[in-house]
Amino acid sequence: MKEWKKDKLVIKKYDTRSEMGAKAAKDAEKVISNIISEKGEINIIFAAAPSQNEMLENLLKSECIDWTKVNALHMDEYIGLPEGDEHTFGIYLKEHIFGHKNFKSVQYIKGYAEDAEKECERYTQVLKQFKPDVVCLGIGENGHIAFNDPWVAKFNDDKAVKIVELDQMCRMQQVNDGC
Numbered sequence: 001m002k003e004w005k006k007d008k009l010v011i012k013k014y015d016t017r018s019e020m021g022a023k024a025a026k027d028a029e030k031v032i033s034n035i036i037s038e039k040g041e042i043n044i045i046f047a048a049a050p051s052q053n054e055m056l057e058n059l060l061k062s063e064c065i066d067w068t069k070v071n072a073l074h075m076d077e078y079i080g081l082p083e084g085d086e087h088t089f090g091i092y093l094k095e096h097i098f099g100h101k102n103f104k105s106v107q108y109i110k111g112y113a114e115d116a117e118k119e120c121e122r123y124t125q126v127l128k129q130f131k132p133d134v135v136c137l138g139i140g141e142n143g144h145i146a147f148n149d150p151w152v153a154k155f156n157d158d159k160a161v162k163i164v165e166l167d168q169m170c171r172m173q174q175v176n177d178g179c
Contacts, residue, residue: 021054025062028055028136033064035133041069041104043130046097048075048089051138056096059136067101071130075137077111079163088112105130109161120161127160 001023002013014020035042046052059065077089084091090108098106107126113119 024055025058045073045135047137048092077109083112
């Protein structure tokens with residue numbers, strides 16, 4: 001592993017995805033356990049992407065996390081795929097983490113909803129109810145986080161949940177990832 005700093009940001013580069021996933025899971029485990037100790041429960045947003053596989057696999061091995069005190073939230077979703085479609089991020093999360101532990105609650109985004117704008121409003125209320133303590137995420141090839149491509153992401157956005165149009169690079173990443 002190589003480590004360096006840029007301003008206040010500590011950057012760590014690992015030789016393998018396996019090493020990186022194991023370390024990310026260990027770091028997350030500490031933070032999650034500490035917040036549960038302090039607050040009695042935790043609200044965690046999980047990203048759904050192959051880049052998360054190793055981290056989620058290792059996080060599930062934790063013997064320190066009381067999963068019954070974890071409210072799990074879903075970060076982003078495709079619009080218009082049928083409920084239960086294998087390509088949805090909800091199914092990915094169910095297969096990779098949500099279906100493996102007994103969570104206090106699991107909150108899904110319903111990309112299959114008839115009215116996507118109303119679903120954004122509904123999930124905004126979910127986020128108000130379960131204010132995120134931790135976000136487990138990756139950064140896309142074009143710099144996107146949760147499908148917020150850099151040119152549409154706003155730090156002071158008045159919308160917590162919104163519909164976005166994916167750029168070509170982001171779309172190709174989805175295809176190349178098998179999503």
